[in-house]
Amino acid sequence: MKLICIGQNYAAHVKELNSKPTKEPLFFLKPDSAILLSQHPFVIPEFSKEVHYEVEVLVKINKLGKYIQTKFAHTYYDKIGLGIDFTARDLQRECKEKGLPWEKAKGFDGSAVIGKWFDKEAFEDVQNLDFSLKKNDKVVQEGNTTDMIYKIDEIIAYVSQFMTLKIGDILFTGTPEGVGPVAIDDKLTGFLSGEQMFSINIK
Numbered sequence: 001m002k003l004i005c006i007g008q009n010y011a012a013h014v015k016e017l018n019s020k021p022t023k024e025p026l027f028f029l030k031p032d033s034a035i036l037l038s039q040h041p042f043v044i045p046e047f048s049k050e051v052h053y054e055v056e057v058l059v060k061i062n063k064l065g066k067y068i069q070t071k072f073a074h075t076y077y078d079k080i081g082l083g084i085d086f087t088a089r090d091l092q093r094e095c096k097e098k099g100l101p102w103e104k105a106k107g108f109d110g111s112a113v114i115g116k117w118f119d120k121e122a123f124e125d126v127q128n129l130d131f132s133l134k135k136n137d138k139v140v141q142e143g144n145t146t147d148m149i150y151k152i153d154e155i156i157a158y159v160s161q162f163m164t165l166k167i168g169d170i171l172f173t174g175t176p177e178g179v180g181p182v183a184i185d186d187k188l189t190g191f192l193s194g195e196q197m198f199s200i201n202i203k
Contacts, residue, residue, distance in 0.1 A: 133178075
């Protein structure tokens with residue numbers, strides 16, 4: 001199983017990172033060991049002093065696919081969820097400055113929160129979903145999938161040019177503006193279309 005993560009897919013988030021829009025989808029991988037086990041807290045790793053939350057809509061692939069055409073991409077997933085792409089921002093910044101890969105800032109143990117799943121058919125339009133993240137009961141991120149730079153079907157088609165998508169692969173579709181640091185004793189709660197999808201304690 002692969003965790004395929006799309007970076008810089010919301011314009012306001014690109015701006016808050018002082019970055020530039022990409023001409024094509026930017027993606028990276030997290031290993032399956034990055035998945036935070038159910039009911040477990042997120043433990044801030046000792047190697048970072050600046051871990052950020054990034055709430056994202058998730059898509060679960062349901063059949064094998066390679067060189068998928070955009071018009072057929074909607075048939076390759078059946079579940080929609082919500083999660084967090086935790087990022088060691090200080091390590092990522094250092095790697096970027098040196099022109100190095102930044103997997104260690106994104107793929108560390110526990111860095112991928114995966115909440116509940118809903119059938120895709122439960123939503124009238126997956127490209128018009130409200131989602132949000134609360135930190136200690138205060139909303140810190142709000143987004144709608146309408147604002148994606150690259151839509152879900154476009155992402156699936158693009159990624160499948162480079163690697164085969166397999167049943168169970170999970171796509172993290174990008175985060176809106178409002179990312180920020182976590183601290184010990186914080187509580188993060190994610191919502192999709194008004195439904196609570198996960199609740200994580202920070203240790």
